[in-house]
Amino acid sequence: MLTCDFLVIGSGVAGLSFALEAAAHGEVIVVTKRSRDESNTKYAQGGIAAVLDATDSFGAHVKDTLDAGAGLNHVRAVELCVREGPERIGMLQEIGAEFDRAQATAHADESSPRLPTSSGGLDLHLEGGHSARRIVHAGDMTGREIERALVEAVTTRRTSASSTSTWRSTSSRSRSTAAPRCAPARTCSTSSTARW
Numbered sequence: 001m002l003t004c005d006f007l008v009i010g011s012g013v014a015g016l017s018f019a020l021e022a023a024a025h026g027e028v029i030v031v032t033k034r035s036r037d038e039s040n041t042k043y044a045q046g047g048i049a050a051v052l053d054a055t056d057s058f059g060a061h062v063k064d065t066l067d068a069g070a071g072l073n074h075v076r077a078v079e080l081c082v083r084e085g086p087e088r089i090g091m092l093q094e095i096g097a098e099f100d101r102a103q104a105t106a107h108a109d110e111s112s113p114r115l116p117t118s119s120g121g122l123d124l125h126l127e128g129g130h131s132a133r134r135i136v137h138a139g140d141m142t143g144r145e146i147e148r149a150l151v152e153a154v155t156t157r158r159t160s161a162s163s164t165s166t167w168r169s170t171s172s173r174s175r176s177t178a179a180p181r182c183a184p185a186r187t188c189s190t191s192s193t194a195r196w
């Protein structure tokens with residue numbers, strides 16, 4: 001019988017981010033229904049928004065998000081996501097996600113070159129619904145880069161955590177309502193503590 005301290009179902013950005021944090025506190029098993037990187041996260045082509053520029057503010061990002069959501073948003077969830085955005089992007093960079101960096105070249109919507117302010121050198125874009133430059137990209141495959149970095153971090157334990165993490169793939173025919181039927185994908189020894 002498999003036992004663990006934390007059972008994570010799903011290997012998208014949410015599940016893998018949680019798995020990395022939880023691994024600092026105990027053994028983690030990640031159960032996913034297909035390959036370890038199969039997720040909506042991998043297919044997200046656009047960028048991710050966060051307040052990273054000195055001229056931007058949490059208040060402005062919250063307002064833009066509520067306006068775009070026509071007031072249907074859960075306000076506390078919006079505030080939480082906005083406030084944690086910069087830290088989460090920093091975490092992704094720490095584990096190896098490579099985002100586009102600003103060049104001293106003019107953007108199509110600008111007449112003069114733009115250099116980063118407090119963005120840490122990231123190339124921040126202005127996109128629909130946003131009143132400030134706050135969209136971070138990895139080309140037009142941002143999600144794929146995030147998923148790559150997270151899978152690698154969970155696999156190789158590129159984190160300060162020292163506990164074990166284990167991957168399991170459910171049968172492709174299993175249903176989410178059924179008890180998980182876990183089968184090991186394979187075992188590897190990329191580190192002394194992580195196993196597939």
Ligand SMILES: Cc1cc2nc3c(=O)[nH]c(=O)nc-3n(C[C@H](O)[C@H](O)[C@H](O)COP(=O)(O)OP(=O)(O)OC[C@H]3O[C@@H](n4cnc5c(N)ncnc54)[C@H](O)[C@@H]3O)c2cc1C
Binds near residue numbers: 040045175
């Ligand atoms: C084409 C596309 C473009 C997008 N563009 C953007 C963008 O530009 N910017 C942006 O911020 N967001 C974008 N999104 C949305 C973004 O990808 C999602 O909001 C985000 O990836 C959700 O992450 P998640 O971890 O919650 O879910 P997911 O990434 O979907 O992960 C869910 C995980 O659960 C697993 N799972 C599901 N059911 C089961 C089961 N029964 N048993 C076991 N495992 C299961 C899946 O296999 C998967 O690993 C886009 C999405 C798509 C599809």
